[in-house]
Amino acid sequence: MLKFKNPERIATLETPFWYYDMDLFRRTVDAMVEASRKYGITVHYSIKANTEKRLVEIIKDRGIGIDCVSGNEVKWSIVNGVEPAGIVFAGVGKSDAEIVYAMKVGIGSFNCESLEELEIIESLAAKEGMRANVSLRINPEVDAKTHKFITTGLEMDKFGIPRRFIQKAIDILRKCPHLTFKGLHFHIGSQITDVENVFANECRSAKAIIDIFEQEGIMVENVDLGGGLGIDYHNPDSHAIPEFDLWFRTLRENLPLRLGQHLHVEPGRSVVGQCVSLISRVILVKEGEKKNFVILDTGMNDLLRPALYGAYHKIENLDGKGRELRLYDIAGPICESADVLAEDRVLPETRRGDLIAIRSTGAYGSVMSSSYNMRTPAYSVFSD
């Protein structure tokens, strides 16, 4: 059950809001940094998961780099003091303005996702009289065994350069004087829970692709294996800190590195997912024809994941202690049938005004929210 550091103060606040457990966030970052040092891995926080300024500042203070997918994410990282050299920039469609901006601030690497993009960056760099650092994001054709919408490394996915174009990519690199080849990039998907098997498969595929470059006499200095480490949505308290050690060990054991070769990762969800809960109040409990509905003052406009992916988030009635258990659907106020946060959940008998915590909403929560139905989006509250 979620515990607030300052419950009296919390009880006076308007809902809905995102409650940041800053202590847990710091402990999570510490655990990640410790494991990354142990295995000699460079981390770039995937800022798309949560762009909150206070988190970015802590990430920056620990010297962690950032993985971006838009010019504005690059800009936001720079504004918050992140070293440009630690920034990597992926995405299947970077605009000319985004590319020129990122090139001028001197990011560590563009993770290029197509042959077409390589040629665009070359021509923009030539026009600016600059050189651009590029890595090739290759589609490794590895199944992440996760939700279809968050799988990125299969033949049918739009991401990365298809394996059959690797030779062509090498030919383009050789004839582009304004591109500096930095390495290879892979990312197979998100919320991966079969850590040992899935990431070992990713390593095997990466190894085979690195071999192709080496056979061509090209040294691959940086190998970026992306993000994807899953979190335990069912047990946020007993598994508050994800298994960074297991993930990094799996990568190191399955990908032999040459001298001078560096391993990078881009975790998002695992860094921040468990550190935030969406706090809401019950507007009313509605008796339906077949079901009983708890109607909250938050919904899919704040937290889209259940509607979009059928995602599970643990829901707790913080005021329900000692009451009998009942079965409910938990829904929001939005005029959409998909605005159901959870179906068939057992909760203590729930009443108008009860405080509800929707757990594990730190990653892809606030960043995917909207003001649909002209609702005021949830705001942020920090435990400290």
Ligand code: LLP
């Ligand atoms: N690197 C790249 C290139 C990515 O596309 C992503 C996530 C990451 C790293 C970070 O992956 P993570 O460690 O967070 O799994 N909105 C979805 C998740 C989309 C993930 C997009 N890419 C959700 O709510 O589940």
